[in-house]
Amino acid sequence: MKVEKVDRRVKYTKYMLKEALVALIREQHISTISVKALCEKADINRSTFYVHYSDPYDLLNQIKNEVLANVMLYLKEQDQDPTGSNFQLTTILEYAKKNSELFETLFSENCDYVFQDDILELSQIISSQYNMDMDETAKKYLKEFGTSGCISVFERWLQDGAKESPEYISEFLKKALQGGIMCFKNPE
Amino acid sequence: MKVEKVDRRVKYTKYMLKEALVALIREQHISTISVKALCEKADINRSTFYVHYSDPYDLLNQIKNEVLANVMLYLKEQDQDPTGSNFQLTTILEYAKKNSELFETLFSENCDYVFQDDILELSQIISSQYNMDMDETAKKYLKEFGTSGCISVFERWLQDGAKESPEYISEFLKKALQGGIMCFKNPE
């Protein structure tokens, strides 16, 4: 892994643009945010923006990748394998709670569901932990039901200030998933 | 109820614009559709568009309202009370299947989730049919889990060509909802 040294000016520019975009997303939908307004908020020249990003969506995607990378890093710090299937959901929720303001913003409607897609993958890892011995159609829809349910509860939790503990939400989701599964399982 | 007679020209204009918008939404996200392109597709003058709508989102909203009105009408035709809590979910699914191409489009990502919000209300009516005797927090999250799960399964069903019968999906959703609820219910 090569350690590319980044010019401090570049760091500054990108930092300001990211902060500005997140701030704007708190107020309006990403699709309505113009490059002009964004650069004014960040106090960065518009031409400079185009050196680094093609449009606000591009910037948002880069923010997303960083956030996800940080989540993975956190999982590793807690000695958990992000690719394995038996990591603790609680740990992710923990991290989200620590950064709940940012997460709430990024999971809001104003982000055009840029983040949901990736969380979907995570959710699928989680749901794959369960033994789902049932017919294929039921399995398909149950996965759909479970993953979207999980994401939605997660978002609601953030929206309401992440008051409950990560453990509570984690337990809730496990129970809810199990509950649905039990109803469709074939007798063994 | 006054019967306002509508000029045939107006009918024509609105019809063409609606068709054009739906066609465009099949291909691209609503936020990227310009008034110019829309009017060209519909072969309607751009100034005329502004007489009737403020922007493509406005038009989409009016389409939404019509579709929902038609659903309600269909429910009434089937002698079901749309405001009551014990109407058949199957009937709605039936109607969606009959118009599955349109519904698939309108529930796609390209519509910026304009339709999801209203379906949420419907879903809440459905979930209110259940006796949820449990603590308030669990109830809150379980409702979230259930409604979003239902919507998601519904969308998936449409996306995959609505192959299963309305009865199958209806039964599936009922079972899945019940399953989650059973896990959290207080002993009576």
Place this chain on the structure above:
DNA sequence: TTGTAATCCAACATTATGTCTATTATAATG
């Protein structure tokens, strides 16, 4: 047929976009 009203057409100022170049400011390096 006739008055009404909806559509069309052309023009307009305004605004954001994306690109480019010369200039200035800052960082990295010896």
Place this chain on the structure above:
DNA sequence: CATTATAATAGACATAATGTTGGATTACAA
């Protein structure tokens, strides 16, 4: 510290969509 490299800026530019307007044209309803 002085020099070199490069990032950011300011400004200009063509392009394109927006939203509005006034007047000509056309289709409708009665």
